[in-house]
Amino acid sequence: MMGGRVLSVASEAVPLIKTGGLADVVGALPAALGPLGWQMRLLLPAYPGVLAKLVAAREVWAAAELFGGPGRVMLGKAAGVEVLALDAPHLFAREGGPYSDAAGDFGDNPERFAALCWVASELARSGVAGGWRPDIVHAHDWQGGLAPAYLRYRGIEVPSVITVHNIAFQGVTGPERLASLRLPPEAYGPEGVEYWGNISALKAGLMTADAITTVSPRYADELMRPEFGLGLEGVIAARAGVVHGILNGIDTTLWNPETDTAIVPYSARALAGKAQNRALLQAEFGLAPVAGPLAIVVSRLTDQKGIDLLPEALPEFLESGGGLCVLGTGDAWAEDAMRALAARFPGRVGVKLGYDEGLSHRMFAGGDAVLVPSRFEPCGLTQMMGLRYGTVPVVSAVGGLADTVIGTSPASLGARAATGVVFHPVDALALRQALRRLVALHADRAAWAALQRRAMKADLGWDASAARYAALYEGLRRG
Ligand code: ADP
Numbered sequence: 223m224m225g226g227r228v229l230s231v232a233s234e235a236v237p238l239i240k241t242g243g244l245a246d247v248v249g250a251l252p253a254a255l256g257p258l259g260w261q262m263r264l265l266l267p268a269y270p271g272v273l274a275k276l277v278a279a280r281e282v283w284a285a286a287e288l289f290g291g292p293g294r295v296m297l298g299k300a301a302g303v304e305v306l307a308l309d310a311p312h313l314f315a316r317e318g319g320p321y322s323d324a325a326g327d328f329g330d331n332p333e334r335f336a337a338l339c340w341v342a343s344e345l346a347r348s349g350v351a352g353g354w355r356p357d358i359v360h361a362h363d364w365q366g367g368l369a370p371a372y373l374r375y376r377g378i379e380v381p382s383v384i385t386v387h388n389i390a391f392q393g394v395t396g397p398e399r400l401a402s403l404r405l406p407p408e409a410y411g412p413e414g415v416e417y418w419g420n421i422s423a424l425k426a427g428l429m430t431a432d433a434i435t436t437v438s439p440r441y442a443d444e445l446m447r448p449e450f451g452l453g454l455e456g457v458i459a460a461r462a463g464v465v466h467g468i469l470n471g472i473d474t475t476l477w478n479p480e481t482d483t484a485i486v487p488y489s490a491r492a493l494a495g496k497a498q499n500r501a502l503l504q505a506e507f508g509l510a511p512v513a514g515p516l517a518i519v520v521s522r523l524t525d526q527k528g529i530d531l532l533p534e535a536l537p538e539f540l541e542s543g544g545g546l547c548v549l550g551t552g553d554a555w556a557e558d559a560m561r562a563l564a565a566r567f568p569g570r571v572g573v574k575l576g577y578d579e580g581l582s583h584r585m586f587a588g589g590d591a592v593l594v595p596s597r598f599e600p601c602g603l604t605q606m607m608g609l610r611y612g613t614v615p616v617v618s619a620v621g622g623l624a625d626t627v628i629g630t631s632p633a634s635l636g637a638r639a640a641t642g643v644v645f646h647p648v649d650a651l652a653l654r655q656a657l658r659r660l661v662a663l664h665a666d667r668a669a670w671a672a673l674q675r676r677a678m679k680a681d682l683g684w685d686a687s688a689a690r691y692a693a694l695y696e697g698l699r700r701g
């Protein structure tokens with residue numbers, strides 16, 4: 223078998239630290255690639271609590287001076303995944319989330335993730351104690367963006383890949399930080415890290431990595447257009463020959479309605495259990511009995527996710543007998559809008575502001591439909607969780623949403639291919655019309671059950687995509 227060693231460089235990974243789908247994907251790749259001969263280790267910051275979660279951790283690398291203080295790398299295991307945790311207390315031992323605290327983003331984020339990337343380049347150059355050295359460095363998002371750049375500017379000949387999970391976050395900082403980020407003067411130009419008079423860590427990665435991937439084929443195409451590329455469309459288009467759209471999967475063992483211990487189990491053949499989960503969910507959110515579809519939203523509450531469309535689009539759906547359960551955290555305006563919606567429709571809308579893994583499982587099990595009206599969506603995982611649980615996705619036709627859901631139309635229903643409701647353009651009117659279609663489908667019991675069963679059979683695992691990553695690594699290693 224072919225294969226080799228990959229160092230994956232990211233700012234979050236399940237089961238250690240998660241704020242979004244990035245963590246799900248980074249955490250799932252090692253198990254998906256292992257059977258194909260690629261041993262992947264994750265390089266992550268040792269945020270508070272991370273080291274305590276590692277089994278049999280030992281020091282494998284150390285430096286007295288790493289961007290303002292000492293740093294060391296601890297190798298250990300978490301849920302079967304080999305993790306290299308960068309322990310640098312001056313950078314990572316802080317209260318709050320991985321990127322910010324109550325006062326906002328950390329001012330030294332550029333240096334914090336530059337340190338992570340610098341260590342990636344060190345491990346690529348000389349390996350860790352005990353002799354492990356990667357054949358490929360695989361960086362994720364802007365936080366990993368300087369890893370390919372350091373490889374290039376330090377002349378370390380290990381091929382690299384950068385994956386774009388979300389181009390809206392570009393790691394931009396002022397040009398005066400060039401030296402403190404350990405970048406050479408020649409890096410500061412349009413062919414390097416310079417971006418409209420600033421430094422962009424994401425652009426640095428896009429310019430210097432040997433290959434660029436993003437998390438769905440549709441998003442790969444969208445990124446070459448200004449409305450989705452958000453300023454980097456020219457960079458992506460210039461490198462189109464090395465851009466690959468590789469769809470994310472979900473962990474179909476963790477997300478399995480037949481074995482999920484957080485719910486009343488059910489299957490496509492025996493959907494009765496789903497009705498029990500639905501009744502429990504209504505009660506948990508304090509809803510009155512819902513006759514129409516019970517919709518759920520499990521999401522970061524931000525502009526990307528189209529949350530502002532809900533108050534405008536939902537009233538007709540709610541008045542016609544639908545219900546809504548929302549779980550999320552995010553921007554203050556969006557949290558306020560969800561609170562206001564619940565106050566306006568007592569007994570029909572329930573909102574929980576927070577992050578709750580167990581509750582998210584109960585929602586996918588109990589919901590009839592999951593709403594994902596995103597303005598852009600590189601891949602999106604919740605529509606896939608919805609498919610897996612027979613919770614019909616209602617999605618905008620963008621990015622990975624368009625690649626994973628087959629919308630209902632007379633043709634797709636006739637061909638028994640539809641798995642959800644897809645709408646376009648991304649506005650409140652189109653969402654309102656999509657919800658009308660949902661209500662009509664739900665009222666036709668036989669058609670609805672057929673739709674649910676088909677959704678539950680969708681192929682959502684990692685096999686096909688892992689094979690594509692493996693082929694990409696293989697090609698890069700051969701040069
Ligand atoms: P993004 O990464 O843009 O936020 P994704 O759909 O790729 O969107 O991934 C979001 C992930 O986070 C999914 O696993 C989803 O179930 C989870 N998630 C989002 N918000 C919450 C929440 N409030 N509680 C529990 N899980 C959540």
Ligand code: GLC
Nearest residue numbers: 243244387437599600601602
């Ligand atoms: C980002 C994107 C999301 C994608 C996730 C994992 O957070 O917003 O669409 O599913 O990364 O790749």
